[in-house]
Amino acid sequence: MSDQPSVVAAVQQRGFFGGGDPKEMAPRTFHVPTMANSTAFVTDEGIVLVDCGVVQVGPHIHKHVREYTSEPLNTVVYTHGHVDHCMGLAPWLEEGRPRVVAHENVPARFERYLKTVGLQEHINRIQFGFEDMRWPTDYVFPDTTYRDSLELEIGGERFVLTHGKGETDDATFVWAADRGVLASGDFWISCVPNCGNPQKVQRYPEEWVVAFDKMIPLGAEVLLPGHGPAITGASEVKQALTDARGYLISIIDQTLEALNDGLPHDEIVARVKAPAEFADRPYLQPVYDRPEFIVRNLIRLHGGWWDGYPADLMPATLTEQAKEIASLAGGVGKLVARAREISDAALACHLAQWAVLADPSNKDAQACYRDLFKNRAADETSLMGRGIFMHAVREAKKALGE
Numbered sequence: 001m002s003d004q005p006s007v008v009a010a011v012q013q014r015g016f017f018g019g020g021d022p023k024e025m026a027p028r029t030f031h032v033p034t035m036a037n038s039t040a041f042v043t044d045e046g047i048v049l050v051d052c053g054v055v056q057v058g059p060h061i062h063k064h065v066r067e068y069t070s071e072p073l074n075t076v077v078y079t080h081g082h083v084d085h086c087m088g089l090a091p092w093l094e095e096g097r098p099r100v101v102a103h104e105n106v107p108a109r110f111e112r113y114l115k116t117v118g119l120q121e122h123i124n125r126i127q128f129g130f131e132d133m134r135w136p137t138d139y140v141f142p143d144t145t146y147r148d149s150l151e152l153e154i155g156g157e158r159f160v161l162t163h164g165k166g167e168t169d170d171a172t173f174v175w176a177a178d179r180g181v182l183a184s185g186d187f188w189i190s191c192v193p194n195c196g197n198p199q200k201v202q203r204y205p206e207e208w209v210v211a212f213d214k215m216i217p218l219g220a221e222v223l224l225p226g227h228g229p230a231i232t233g234a235s236e237v238k239q240a241l242t243d244a245r246g247y248l249i250s251i252i253d254q255t256l257e258a259l260n261d262g263l264p265h266d267e268i269v270a271r272v273k274a275p276a277e278f279a280d281r282p283y284l285q286p287v288y289d290r291p292e293f294i295v296r297n298l299i300r301l302h303g304g305w306w307d308g309y310p311a312d313l314m315p316a317t318l319t320e321q322a323k324e325i326a327s328l329a330g331g332v333g334k335l336v337a338r339a340r341e342i343s344d345a346a347l348a349c350h351l352a353q354w355a356v357l358a359d360p361s362n363k364d365a366q367a368c369y370r371d372l373f374k375n376r377a378a379d380e381t382s383l384m385g386r387g388i389f390m391h392a393v394r395e396a397k398k399a400l401g402e
């Protein structure tokens, strides 16, 4: 998607989760980058900890913060209820129970997770390739929640929590007003904003812009993000937030125009283009999510689930369609041969998928499916896209007994 393959390659090299080493980013402000980042603000009344990591890295974050300060933990803020941000409290709880603050939708998210454990494991198996993924259920619920904004005074300092919707409906960004430090949570993830994810619940690109409109005037000197590297310097922070705002607005405006033109969903996705003016920005590369997926989320938000094609309203199953297509083509072998022949990767993958659906026991079909999705994954910039393609490869390998 990007016109700047060297930029996207460099960002991929860094890795979506690569945020650097733990270090002091401002006086008494210690930042621990992990899979999801965590920040300890040390005050005269103890630590204000913004996010505490996934369960496996909780001890790592605790160890580094404890090497930096022996102050007690006063308050934990969850920037949202995703499990990579709020499951690492165990080593802290051994020291005592801190106040736990989050947006009022975080408990509802935990309740939803408890209803859908199998689904969450399935989704994350595909997205991250965690085959033996076990979804956590031992949430530490917040004891303090808020709706729009909440100002905490701790150790004589102001910490302003502001709610916005973006990646999630339960998000908070924290403004350490007296330090000029913005802990953004996942409103900043150092790549294309995660408001497209193909497997997860509704995301909110338009409200994300509203959150940027609130963050930009703060004039932060340091931005400590939910994922990826920190940004330092007021002009650098402002530039980055303003660019991402412009990126989302372009996709939103194009999508709304195509929706208002009454196009079917796939035509809308084909028409909307990621804005070229930001193609060279290292922090707007499609290494986790993709602009096409953001378009799909906007379609879902504003429209219904029907894709615009009448046969798809009450369709034959895809397996039934595939059997008919294979029969018309003259057999599964013809589909496989054509799939291996044509250069359009997306079309070739449809052919291979029809072949496997028409006859899952056909080894040539499974091998073709395996090979084509492996190639597709190798060419794919986004972790979410790669996750789905590599899941297909694993399924084909299982069918082949490999």
Ligand SMILES: [Zn+2]
Pocket (backbone or CB within 6 Å): 036, 082, 084, 085, 186, 226, 227
């Ligand atoms: Zn996150």
